[in-house]
Amino acid sequence: MIRNILLVAGREFHQVVQLKSFWLTLLLIPAALALGPILGERLEDRDPMKVMMIDRAGGTARTALEQRFAVEHDREVLAALSRYVRRHGLEKADPQAPWAAHDRWYTPVDVAAFRAAGGVDAAIASIDRVKAEDTPAFEADPPRYAFVAPPASLAAAQGPQLQAAVDRALEADDSTTDHADLVVLVGSQYPADPTVRLWANERPDTDFVTSLQDTLTADLRQRLLTDGGMSAQAAAAVQAAAPAIAVTTPPPGGGGKEAMLVRSIVPLALAYILMMGLMLSGSWMLQGSIEERSKKLLESILACITPEELMYGKLLGALAIGLSMLAVWLGTGAVVAFATHGAIADLIRPALAPVTSPGAIATLIFFFIAGYIAISIVFVAIGAMADTMSEAQGFLMPVLLAILLPVTFLMQAIIAGNSGPMVQVLTWVPIWTPFAVLARLGMGIPTAELIGAGVVLTAFIALEVIFLGRLFRASLLAQGQKPGLKMLMERLRPTTE
Structure with missing residues (x-):
């Protein structure tokens, strides 16, 4: 079983890596980081x-x-x-x-x-x-x-x-x-x-x-x-005549609000990378699923492996794609940051403070992976239901809007230093929990709330695997059938042997 899952994951990863859009996306942020200081210096008007x-x-x-x-x-x-x-x-x-x-x-x-x-x-x-x-x-x-x-x-x-x-x-x-x-x-x-x-x-x-x-x-x-x-x-x-004013200032990045903003740079960047990675890999995953249907490959695949192995392999492949993008982007950002002196270097030390302890690293890894799995399951289910890319986009757009709009408001609230009711609610709604927890690491999040949100997210993923797994299995070979709400509900029910 594990061998089949790894074979599917490798095929999914290899299929996406061959896309030109993947490499353009992967290199976009490193290119921006490399060219940004050069262009900024060239465009800056220093003439009096x-x-x-x-x-x-x-x-x-x-x-x-x-x-x-x-x-x-x-x-x-x-x-x-x-x-x-x-x-x-x-x-x-x-x-x-x-x-x-x-x-x-x-x-x-x-x-x-x-x-x-x-x-x-x-x-x-x-x-x-x-x-x-x-x-x-x-x-x-x-x-x-x-x-x-x-x-x-x-x-x-x-x-x-x-x-x-x-x-x-x-x-x-x-x-x-x-x-x-x-x-x-x-x-x-x-x-x-x-x-x-x-x-x-x-x-x-x-x-x-x-x-x-x-x-x-x-x-x-x-x-x-x-x-x-x-x-x-x-x-x-x-x-x-004028008074001499003595001004006491904190060291760079050490002020109250400034320190909070600096400490939130890396957590917010991770939440943004998670959002971008999910959007991109979800699109690539849907494109691959549509091609499998159009080329009549599903029947051949299911003759060799089970639907569960296919689903788990697709999830693992999507996670590998997301982690590879994360590694390249963070690695490039770290190299540029540590190779740069001056004010940027001053920001790096306090910005990395929230993510350098073992507990913070474990939290980042868990919620990033859990968030990727939780959203990717939805994309896998959509890919199983859609016969064409336009049909897949019809399912995908409401899902993306439901995810992206609250996350956008969440990031704006974190930047403004606001941890009010909306931030608290998003922390406990599983589909938004990974983004909220990652974004809040710079502000500080209570351990009990962190553990509770993790437990809720884990339970949500388990339910997704059960119910969306049923939908995935029932929709694989139902080509040409556009499911209505009643049919979707029937597919979510357990099959009787």
């Missing part, structure tokens, strides 16, 4: 936005705005450098440097100290002396904005000519010196008329508008304070 600022009031607005963005960029570089140092444990490179402190919001004073020490180049030189050879190099992002001088025709334009000159600058090729992404005009009557015009070739970033408004507001207040009799130095001191 060009800003033309025209200050006809003869003030210091342009200089102040340039300094504002320069400080913000240095603060971002300092924060990124601090995360890099914390990630790789490189604080010993210079314990007194601002980037060696992680629990603070970097102030202009910190930025000034960072610049005085030589900036990012000096920091990297210090880090290179202590970092390991396999530690990736730090790469600072370029500034988001670059200030360029406006052409003379734009700087002196008035009225309708001003709008035309601005349009020419916004529409010019970005490789030319006359191109601008943003044009800012401070009028000659400023600050009596505090209106400042801003043109953009697309919706301007909120941070640019906010920084522009903050800078000009500080300039206005400086003027009001000095006009009221305060010295320029005192007014500047009042404007610069």
Whole structure:
């Protein structure tokens, strides 16, 4: 009996492996993992936005705005450098440097100290002396904005000519010196008329508008304070006064909600792989069953083996297909993840935490295999009832919708950190139990609930084997008979010898 089951399973596996769609599907995820970082880097726009600022009031607005963005960029570089140092444990490179402190919001004073020490180049030189050879190099992002001088025709334009000159600058090729992404005009009557015009070739970033408004507001207040009799130095001191905020942050992936999301990456991926594998192998299984009927092979097969051996062999073949896809996809993902340094590597360690203990591994294996068997039995029964692929699709679509829609909502709930009634219900309904348990491993699931769901799922599979086994056996040779509900119920009854 076992030999016959293995022969059928091997035939099913070999039949699917010969399909081009199997190999395209199998290689799709590895190709996406390999090409994703390359395409992401190529498609990322790292060029700074060009800003033309025209200050006809003869003030210091342009200089102040340039300094504002320069400080913000240095603060971002300092924060990124601090995360890099914390990630790789490189604080010993210079314990007194601002980037060696992680629990603070970097102030202009910190930025000034960072610049005085030589900036990012000096920091990297210090880090290179202590970092390991396999530690990736730090790469600072370029500034988001670059200030360029406006052409003379734009700087002196008035009225309708001003709008035309601005349009020419916004529409010019970005490789030319006359191109601008943003044009800012401070009028000659400023600050009596505090209106400042801003043109953009697309919706301007909120941070640019906010920084522009903050800078000009500080300039206005400086003027009001000095006009009221305060010295320029005192007014500047009042404007610069700000609290130093100490911010305590967890290590990468260590925050509450962030940690839960990171820990759910692998369990959710396994639930998704189970869903995708079942959809694909179910389609291939139905295609094979239809071909057996159309080519009159069933009679020859059943002359050598029993219907039960045929059913068990098909289930084992489907499971082998699913496990092979799982092994290739997870193996490729692990290789890409561990070969990648930086933020991705930081996510891998906490993401693997829920699935590294012996109990978690046993849970993953059991519910993945049990889920595959539970759903594959349904596909096997459909393949036995259908004579054509269109007829099989008619049976298959309601089943897939009944499975996929709740599972989709389940994954969305897990990502949102919701473990409410819907998640609890899906955990105890056998057809959705494997997906729910796999997806919930990152959030944590009580042992009693885990064992109970496993027992219910096992009992459900046993009932499936009994009843759908009867349906499979009764439908094998009933070719050309489209079963109605009454006939299906009769086929589910035990046969009398």
